[in-house]
Amino acid sequence: QQQVKQSPQSLIVQKGGISIINCAYENTAFDYFPWYQQFPGKGPALLIAIRPDVSEKKEGRFTISFNKSAKQFSLHIMDSQPGDSATYFCAASHAGNNRKLIWGLGTSLAVNP
Amino acid sequence: GAGVSQSPSNKVTEKGKDVELRCDPISGHTALYWYRQRLGQGLEFLIYFQGNSAPDKSGLPSDRFSAERTGESVSTLTIQRTQQEDSAVYLCASSPNWGVDTIYFGEGSWLTVV
Numbered sequence: 461q462q463q464v465k466q467s468p469q470s471l472i473v474q475k476g477g478i479s480i481i482n483c484a485y486e487n488t489a490f491d492y493f494p495w496y497q498q499f500p501g502k503g504p505a506l507l508i509a510i511r512p513d514v515s516e517k518k519e520g521r522f523t524i525s526f527n528k529s530a531k532q533f534s535l536h537i538m539d540s541q542p543g544d545s546a547t548y549f550c551a552a553s554h555a556g557n558n559r560k561l562i563w564g565l566g567t568s569l570a571v572n573p
Numbered sequence: 574g575a576g577v578s579q580s581p582s583n584k585v586t587e588k589g590k591d592v593e594l595r596c597d598p599i600s601g602h603t604a605l606y607w608y609r610q611r612l613g614q615g616l617e618f619l620i621y622f623q624g625n626s627a628p629d630k631s632g633l634p635s636d637r638f639s640a641e642r643t644g645e646s647v648s649t650l651t652i653q654r655t656q657q658e659d660s661a662v663y664l665c666a667s668s669p670n671w672g673v674d675t676i677y678f679g680e681g682s683w684l685t686v687v
Contacts, residue, residue, distance in 0.1 A: 492674045503577070503664050503678025504616070549616065558623060559674055565615040 463487060466550050466564025473571050479537040481567045483550035486531065490552040494561070495524065495535045498547045507548070508535070540571045575599070577679035579665050585685045586655055594650045594682045598667030606676060607640055607650050608664040616664070622648065655686045 465484045473479045483493075494509035510517045510524040510533065517524045523536040537544055550564040578597040586592050598605050607619040618632035622642045633639070637655075642648040652659055662681040668674070 494674065501680070503666070503680050505678065506675050509674070553674055558621070558629065560618070560621055560629065561674075561676065563616045563618075568613075 462565070463562045464550060464552050464564045466567060468567060469565070470568040471570070473537075473540045473569065475540065475542060475571055475573050477540050477571075479535075479540045479544065479569055479571070481535045481548050481550070481569070482532065483534065483552075483564050484530075484532045485552050485562075487552070487554070487562075488531070489554040489556050490562075491555070492553045492559075493524070493526065493533045494551050495522075496549045496551065498549065498566075500546075504549055537569075540569075542571045542573050545569055545571050577665055577667055577677055579663075579679035579682050581682055582680065583683045583685075585687060588657060588686055589654055591651065591653045592655055592684060594652075594663050594665075594684070596648045596650070596665030596667075596679060598646070598648070598665070599669075599677060601645075602667035602669050602677075603645050604668040604670070604676070605642055605648050606666040606668075607648070608666065609634075609661045610664055610681070611661045619650070619663075652684075655684075657686045660684055660686045 495507045496504035497507040498504040508519050508522050521538045526533045548567045551561040553559045553561045580595045603624045605622045609617040620640045621629040637653045640650045662683050664681045666676040666678045668676040
């Protein structure tokens with residue numbers, strides 16, 4: 461059973477466009493939702509994270525939108541650049557499972573020049 | 574070093590051999606994780622150490638897999654009698670304290686079983 465469902469599996473966007481990746485979860489106990497970015501041959505790195513007390517968090521071109529009632533959160537990459545081409549993972553955690561992150565399956569993003 | 578260090582970065586082994594993968598977490602980080610990532614796939618949780626508590630081994634795929642950690646320092650992931658399906662990148666990650674959400678990954682150990 462996939463506790464965090466991520467879509468799409470892959471995404472192709474033109475340079476300057478908006479990339480949108482979505483995640484949905486079932487466990488209402490989750491209270492921390494990060495996005496990690498992974499380049500080929502590297503380990504994932506934290507990109508941006510949100511807690512459910514806010515509906516949106518923005519850092520530069522990256523924005524997380526959070527919909528508590530729908531149990532969904534999404535990553536928006538504005539003005540997408542070729543350097544954004546990577547695999548993106550969403551995740552979720554809560555105190556009840558020792559903060560162990562539960563991961564989505566990842567989205568491979570390609571930004572065409 | 575400043576980051577999570579893993580060794581070896583690449584390992585080719587024959588089917589049936591045992592392998593050991595090493596992880597040096599960031600100094601002072603009490604939590605340590607091992608993940609497996611097959612080519613083009615997601616992150617598969619293997620094991621989680623947090624301080625002196627009993628490790629969460631719920632992700633280990635079989636009894637051929639084991640991991641140890643000495644205190645809050647180095648961890649070793651051992652795979653016995655390797656199989657071709659064990660071929661993957663093994664990623665280690667650490668976080669500063671119990672309950673801190675952000676984890677920091679190493680660059681992984683790429684294991685190929687031939």
